[in-house]
Amino acid sequence: MSIDIKETFKVAAPIDKVWEFFLSPDNVVACMPGASLTEIVDARRFIGAVKIKIGAVSAQYQGTITYQALDKDTYTMQMLAEGSERGGGTVSGTIATQLVALPDGSGTEVRVNSSVDLTGRIVQVGRGMIEGVSAQIIKKYVTNLRARLEVPAGQAPESAAATADGVAPAPAAAPVLPPKEDSINIVAVVFTVFWNGLRNFFRRLFGG
DSSP states (O other), rough: OOEEEEEEEEEEEEHHHHHHOOOOOOHHHHHTTTTTEEEEEEEEEEEEEEEETTTTEEEEEEEEEEEEEETTTTTTHHHEEEEEOSSSSSEEEEEEEEEOOOOOOSSSEEEEEEEEEEEEEEGOOOOOHHHHHHHHHHHHHHHHHHHHHOOOTTOOTTTOOOTTSSSSOOOOOOOOOOOOSSSSEHHHHHHHOOOOHHHHHHHHHHHO
């Protein structure tokens, strides 16, 4: 099964800071629920795993992510992801990302286009459910990314200049990060997808 995923979101951080963040495998993995970093092969490729929990049953996908193209002049990058699990299922796909500085200087717009091919038992749940689950996982990823990149309101950035009396300001407190999930709980995510679909159905039915 082949699915395409498009997502656009904004981050209240300078474009160069967001670019450098995406170049770090540690950062990419830290934001993905259930993901862990196994090995950084070189500057362009790393090996990792994603653990998916379905009730009391767990499955772990092992795979690699390769930076295929990087162009800082246009702030675009393309990554290739390939993985497999013991049950014989596979996943492969490309992830194209473009960063655009917001005109008002408030941050960066992140545009992500993914094309993913899936095989194995997971395709039995159907395209609609897979796309819905993917959307929920992306929301978690974006939340984690923002927590690591954005400066809380009222907090001075790390590069703040010295105060008027010549004394440098105290270091900013570390941002409060959401707890790292050791697996993607598909049961909880599927329930959210199902409930949203049911709620939208009744809204259309009653004109709400």
